[in-house]
Amino acid sequence: MKKKVSIKDIAAYVGVSTALVSYVLNNKKEGRISKEVAAKIKKAALDLNYQPNQIARSLKSQKSLTIGLIVADIANPYSSQIARIIEDEAQRNGYSVIFGSSDESAEKTQDLIMLLLNRQVDGFIIALPEHTEEQVHYLKRLGVPFVLIDRYYPAIPTNYVAIDNYEAAGKAIRHLIENGRKRIGVVSYQTSLFHLNERVKGATDLLEDKSLVGEVRIDHIYEDVSNVVNRFLSQPNPVDAIFFTTNLLSVSGLKCINEKGIRIPEQLAIVGFDETDSFDLFYAPVTYVRQPMAELGKASVKLLLNAIENNDAIETINLDAELIIRNSSVISK
Amino acid sequence: MKKKVSIKDIAAYVGVSTALVSYVLNNKKEGRISKEVAAKIKKAALDLNYQPNQIARSLKSQKSLTIGLIVADIANPYSSQIARIIEDEAQRNGYSVIFGSSDESAEKTQDLIMLLLNRQVDGFIIALPEHTEEQVHYLKRLGVPFVLIDRYYPAIPTNYVAIDNYEAAGKAIRHLIENGRKRIGVVSYQTSLFHLNERVKGATDLLEDKSLVGEVRIDHIYEDVSNVVNRFLSQPNPVDAIFFTTNLLSVSGLKCINEKGIRIPEQLAIVGFDETDSFDLFYAPVTYVRQPMAELGKASVKLLLNAIENNDAIETINLDAELIIRNSSVISK
DNA sequence: GGAGTATGTTTAAACGTTTAACCTATTATA
DNA sequence: TATAATAGGTTAAACGTTTAAACATACTCC
Numbered sequence: 001m002k003k004k005v006s007i008k009d010i011a012a013y014v015g016v017s018t019a020l021v022s023y024v025l026n027n028k029k030e031g032r033i034s035k036e037v038a039a040k041i042k043k044a045a046l047d048l049n050y051q052p053n054q055i056a057r058s059l060k061s062q063k064s065l066t067i068g069l070i071v072a073d074i075a076n077p078y079s080s081q082i083a084r085i086i087e088d089e090a091q092r093n094g095y096s097v098i099f100g101s102s103d104e105s106a107e108k109t110q111d112l113i114m115l116l117l118n119r120q121v122d123g124f125i126i127a128l129p130e131h132t133e134e135q136v137h138y139l140k141r142l143g144v145p146f147v148l149i150d151r152y153y154p155a156i157p158t159n160y161v162a163i164d165n166y167e168a169a170g171k172a173i174r175h176l177i178e179n180g181r182k183r184i185g186v187v188s189y190q191t192s193l194f195h196l197n198e199r200v201k202g203a204t205d206l207l208e209d210k211s212l213v214g215e216v217r218i219d220h221i222y223e224d225v226s227n228v229v230n231r232f233l234s235q236p237n238p239v240d241a242i243f244f245t246t247n248l249l250s251v252s253g254l255k256c257i258n259e260k261g262i263r264i265p266e267q268l269a270i271v272g273f274d275e276t277d278s279f280d281l282f283y284a285p286v287t288y289v290r291q292p293m294a295e296l297g298k299a300s301v302k303l304l305l306n307a308i309e310n311n312d313a314i315e316t317i318n319l320d321a322e323l324i325i326r327n328s329s330v331i332s333k
Numbered sequence: 334m335k336k337k338v339s340i341k342d343i344a345a346y347v348g349v350s351t352a353l354v355s356y357v358l359n360n361k362k363e364g365r366i367s368k369e370v371a372a373k374i375k376k377a378a379l380d381l382n383y384q385p386n387q388i389a390r391s392l393k394s395q396k397s398l399t400i401g402l403i404v405a406d407i408a409n410p411y412s413s414q415i416a417r418i419i420e421d422e423a424q425r426n427g428y429s430v431i432f433g434s435s436d437e438s439a440e441k442t443q444d445l446i447m448l449l450l451n452r453q454v455d456g457f458i459i460a461l462p463e464h465t466e467e468q469v470h471y472l473k474r475l476g477v478p479f480v481l482i483d484r485y486y487p488a489i490p491t492n493y494v495a496i497d498n499y500e501a502a503g504k505a506i507r508h509l510i511e512n513g514r515k516r517i518g519v520v521s522y523q524t525s526l527f528h529l530n531e532r533v534k535g536a537t538d539l540l541e542d543k544s545l546v547g548e549v550r551i552d553h554i555y556e557d558v559s560n561v562v563n564r565f566l567s568q569p570n571p572v573d574a575i576f577f578t579t580n581l582l583s584v585s586g587l588k589c590i591n592e593k594g595i596r597i598p599e600q601l602a603i604v605g606f607d608e609t610d611s612f613d614l615f616y617a618p619v620t621y622v623r624q625p626m627a628e629l630g631k632a633s634v635k636l637l638l639n640a641i642e643n644n645d646a647i648e649t650i651n652l653d654a655e656l657i658i659r660n661s662s663v664i665s666k
Numbered sequence: 667g668g669a670g671t672a673t674g675t676t677t678a679a680a681c682g683t684t685t686a687a688c689c690t691a692t693t694a695t696a
Numbered sequence: 697t698a699t700a701a702t703a704g705g706t707t708a709a710a711c712g713t714t715t716a717a718a719c720a721t722a723c724t725c726c
Contacts (some may be wrong), residue, residue: 001475001476001477002475004682006682006683007550007683008682016705016706017704017706017707018682018683018684018706019684019685019707019708020704020705020706022683022685023682023684023685023705026684028684028685029704031703032653032702032703032704032705033703033704033705034703034704034705037704037705051447051450051451052682052683053392053451053453053682053683054451054452054453055388055391055392055450055452055680055681055683056392056681056682056683056710056711057682057683057684058388058683059388059389059392059681059682059683059710059711059712059713060683060684060685060710060711061527061681061684061711062390062711068446073417074413074416074417074420074672075410075413075414075416075417076408076413077410077413078410079413080408080409080410080413080416081408081428083407083408083413083432084406087407087432087434090450091433096429096448096449096452097432098399098429098431098432099416099432100420100424100429101417101420101421114384115429115652116429118384118386118387119387119399119429120386120387121386128445129396142334142335143334143335144334145334147346182551218358249686251614253612254614255613255614258614258616273634276611277609277610277615278583278609278610278611278614280584280588280611281584281587281588281591281611281614282614282615283591283616303354337712339711339712339713340712340713340714341713348677349675349713350675350677351676351713351714352676352677352714352715353674353675353676355714355715356714356715359714360687361715362674364673365673365674365675366673366674367673367674367675370674370675385712385713386711386712386713387679388711388712388713389711389712389713389714390712390713390714391713392680392681392683392711392712392713393680393681393684393713393714393715394710394714395681402694447686451714477678566672600675626668
């Protein structure tokens, strides 16, 4: 790689000091610099194709203008959609984004935090895995600005942006009840994650039979979903609706329902959580809870930039989710 | 944010020079440093929770250990899957990844290149949009290490990693022909992108009627796909198979085929390009060309690291794609 | 007892910027 | 005419590392 042009090269080229070059290129001390010299410097910068070295700037200013984004897996559509919004918002504010995937592991999360701290990120946006209370406390202790997204610990005061999962699940269940469903099953992960358990709680609080909850191991999704669905359908009084609390669960669930040849929505109504292409392609397009992705992403960046500037106040944002009603839950006349 | 601990703090704490601290923490001059002092320094680093400042290191070493990744849209599953592989490979080699989405725009690509150059990335992995020959020449002129992924200009010698799109499309068409399809339609974008046109060429070179090609405007996907499909099916001698050359085209196509109530595969065989969840959920799981994502990602990082070290030789890698055959193209007995 | 060689540590410059403080010549003011 | 203000610059230090070179001190060898 060719040697890059520095402010020093420009200074030598024009025959002035580096300080003057810096002042001109940053439009500082405007009144105090002669038009001619300023013009010469600007021309030289252009001629030599000068590009400021952000690393040097960062070292001096103690701001890297970089945000660290930690998600479970950037390959997951939920994560990558959010990442895209965050990228755009960050860029509009002069920030870049370095990302890392935690694979839902607390240790990897810690490693990524360290790695990104070494790289002097100005702050973090993090979708936390389970069992990361320690990491949150660590960040608080260091005083690093950070915003949690999607997942947070209600007992630990932090900046966060999330949806009201309890209410979102409520919307789904109320919709099913209004459409005449009597026995509603809920499929969720076996997890301690607050946001997922809120979804279950929001659902079961509206149900008479609270035993119709299936917990799926995250590393045996298809197998467990299949078992749960079987259980729901094979009991004396089978369910007439299923609420899946995540994307992956819905997709798995639909696959296995498809294989069994169960008719949707006549025999069974379905509501999912989060969008997927596949919901459109399913013969009965799937009703689902839609999170306001753009708002989540934008708000998280906004809160983070606030935190970077202020340092003090804690801000939390709870957004509403929307129920997108389609054929999988409504019997058309 | 609290002041971070620097090497200077450790030096003061232990009562030695910063140089010594640096030598110890980097395990340099091993033989020449007394065990006791080394131990003291290491303990101090731990006690004070020292984290090296990668920015300062980069400035000194002129290596940022950062890769710039430019894709069309990180929210697109193809991009984010690749991003994930690249993230992992980069991390295994001590590199971080800063990403940017070009939205298939040449200007945005140029902006991102500039931005990331300012941030002193050591090299680029780029999936180019149309009309970016200039950008490629710019990068070559600067001598910045870079690797093109998925898309490249055959006329411009550069490092690249891609699949053999011509052959991949050939596999799809041969499969359809072998399964008795006589009139095969091809749906692609109206584009100058080499890799997509290779797919069309690979298909039509095997077809008798080369007029059955539909070009879809990228900003009117659903509308145009719908028209093309209509045209294919409503002519005197309608098509009995359609090959979609991209993911988005397949999904759009299937949606509209679904709406028309066309029976797959009896009435119409379908082959897509790239994987989607939705292909599983479709009542007739979709046959598709599978790109070796992991290999693409890994190879791109490998080539880039080579380029960063060597600077000279140009390396190109063409990988084979695989046809995943399922129900949408085969009539089961 | 002086040269040579280990051993252990420090000094200082450098990476590319930014920026407070300083300098000098010219012009305005009293 | 002396002095202050202004215009237009430069100097030098700093950010946190790394690292070649210099410096001390002790030990070895004939």
